Amino acid sequence: MTTPRQDPPAQPKTPQAGSNQPTNSSTAQEEYRRIGKDYELAVDQLKAARSAQFAYWIVLISGFTLAALLAYSVVIGLWREEPVTTRYVGLIALLILCITVGVLVVKNRRKIIEFDVGVRNLGHDRQSAATRIPSSSIESLRLYREASQDIVVQFRTRATRNLRAHNTVQAIIIIGSVTASTTTAVMAGEHPLSWISTGLTAFISITAGLAAYFKFRERGYNLQSTADEIEKHYNATQFRLNEYSKGGDEAEADRLRMFAENVERLRDEQRKRELQLEQSPGQREER
Template sequence: MAGKDDNSDLLLLNQQLLVVQELIKRARKRERTSAVALGAGVLVLIFSVACWFIFPAGQKFTISVLALLVGGLSLAYGILARIRPGAVANSAERDIADLEEARRYPRPELELKFALLREERRTSPGLAAIDHKLQFKEDIVDYIDELRIKGTRNRRANHAVQVTTIVGSLAATAISSLALALDVLRWVSIFLTFAVGVAAGLAAYFKFRERSFYSQQTANAIEQEVASFNLGIGRYKRYGGEESNDALVEFLQEVHRLQVEQKNREQDLDEPARKSTDGE
């Protein structure tokens, strides 16, 4: 009876982890949406102001008002999402994850609960007889998801700064030529040039492209290693396709090596750029 109860508790912990992990994903999606809404709202409001000076008198009022309305709604949603971040759990999710009330749970609170649940699962009596190597193997899936999330976030940031740099450079060049006829366009050209400089500086300092590449590369390598281990192919073929202890040890060694390489790469990217002193 005790063993059955331990297995039931372990199953409940796994279900709670899945529910909280899904809530964290929804909270992150809301944060990304709010950031996009804020950025789009600011750009549309700037466009509405520019339309007032650029378009003829018969058209500028309608276009400016429409742009102002769209920009205002986008900004309002972005601000509301920032004021009330997080994710709302339905009644079934609250029952499984043992959430007290129907409200919006912020992402830091959900991440703390997720960490506590993982620690509780580690110390669960149902896992007492399981080797720590197998526990580490189970955590590999979560590590791959974390790498995927980091890679996607950095890739989107890289796309944003690259688009801003390319489009802003072309627009600034074109508007600079027109600024000779319309004096107000000179300020638009100055703003675009500043935006291009900021985007280029952010890309060079934070190195979004390199971070995205390394995260995706490590996630792909670990995922391939997991598939090879489960199927008993590649370097694990000599173990006869069985999850022997030797195969498990070699698998964990390879995954640990990939994790250490990823940490070293992230540390190198976080360090400030240093000038080469070769030849001095």
């Protein structure tokens, strides 16, 4: 009687080099991009919900203020035995508006909480996906290079905001100075409205002091310069210009590492310039 031959247990297959495994760098890269896209969309939804909440609060406060004023006029009219129908209609309409906006505020607050939780979860998922990308792989270096464009956009947005604030403040100072000097000349002497020129002069002085303190022009200039430098290095890596022209296709990883070093250096210099602007002249001299 012969015993049946038993086959040896099957050994697990070892993934071969170059095979498409779920955990390889290309799959991790695609997953990171997908989660990053969802994260940006969630952040945009959260910003939109917060903006809507801010608008709802403005409408609600304005509506309650108008309702209080209208209710006061209704009470005064009743005391004087002069009730006006339009007052009642306007008061009821304002109250309905306030109630409606109040309901929207409550519902939108729940949406903000849901969007905030979603953004936090997607941010955690994005960080987890980033950890699955090999740090030594060329895909991670390419990802850093493309992510540098987000830094450029962020810096330029902040630079535009600061320069716009600087131009606005300068326009206020110029127009206000001319108006204050004109009103001072017109209302010379014991004019009953001479306090207007005094108020304008004080307002211009406060505005000029705030402009000198916050240094909008310097902040915008530094941010714009840093963004331009990062973009210059980004273009140099693509077209192999200047210091990135050494080596062929096999030296792409070295060029990308050099690009990452330059970007981090520029960002560090930008942070130092911002800290210097935050310090007073006396503190800078002590340092």
